[in-house]
């Protein structure tokens with residue numbers, strides 16, 4: 001009889017979003033007339049930028065003609081897209097990233113989930129808490145997380161970097177030596193960013209300790225303030241210690257189209273069992289070419305069009321739209337006397353639940369009394385207990401209505 005990978009049994013159920021859906025459905029059943037607004041999940045609502053849509057239509061036409069038909073493309077992505085990324089997202093900003101260091105994929109979720117498999121089984125992993133859950137779960141599946149401790153609600157072998165109100169949701173350096181450090185900035189769920197000096201401390205730590213930083217920058221396009229690094233490679237020495245992940249999902253309405261990329265600099269090395277240096281990009285290339293057959297030509301043409309002047313203007317308008325929602329939510333919460341952060345350089349607002357409410361009690365109150373669905377902070381890690389995430393990805397109308405409803409709540 002085939003046996004399963006035993007580490008899958010250590011996974012916590014995908015409790016968060018199924019529980020949200022369950023509570024929402026139960027409430028809707030009791031109150032069919034309730035007009036529920038969702039500011040919960042991280043999916044976008046605005047349609048595709050026209051520049052991308054037009055490029056994709058043209059690409060489909062190319063594929064319908066014998067002379068221009070294309071089958072499999074390069075697994076790492078077409079040169080036209082890798083070059084556009086390296087030039088517009090990096091070189092034009094004075095950052096040294098070369099096209100051959102860019103690996104195009106069908107999503108950052110896959111990339112941040114898969115990256116761990118090129119590292120050793122006994123690598124010590126550090127993650128922020130709270131954070132996007134894929135980092136922990138992918139390491140649980142790989143058997144690196146150890147047993148789940150029901151008292152602390154944490155895995156024994158993971159080093160958690162607690163992000164709390166006390167440290168401004170910016171974690172301290174690990175108290176012990178770690179091999180892999182997942183950093184997510186702008187952060188999901190807290191919306192917090194690091195300054196250049198703060199990020200430099202992580203790069204310096206990684207250099208001193210031989211660690212590798214896995215820098216998830218899926219929300220880079222939402223950075224508004226000066227002084228916030230857009231890429232970890234703005235920090236000197238980061239090419240030797242960091243891998244960066246970016247996605248077109250939130251920036252360009254590509255959550256359904258699917259396209260993202262990962263930068264693995266040639267300067268990044270890790271040790272093999274004999275103590276020799278291995279170029280990490282070669283391993284990622286090997287993995288990518290073995291297990292992935294490339295993003296569709298149509299999609300890559302759409303992504304490349306986002307770097308044209310029209311594409312850039314349309315993306316800027318999309319980001320402005322969502323960030324105006326974020327501002328409405330932040331101001332609405334402040335007016336209601338609720339403490340919150342985020343929403344300035346990120347599309348998420350992280351609020352402290354009022355006294356007497358844990359994350360789920362707040363969820364229920366918001367659902368029952370304001371007919372709003374959000375995301376309980378505890379779903380992103382134990383340190384998220386007592387917090388709650390609202391997303392700016394709704395429509396303007398729904399965001400305004402949600403804010404009006406929150407204003408009427410009594411605590």
Ligand code: PLP
Nearest residue numbers: 042107108109132188218247249
């Ligand atoms: N990384 C973070 C921090 C995210 O919040 C998300 C999506 O919500 C992703 C990665 C996944 O992005 P993609 O749609 O490119 O898979």
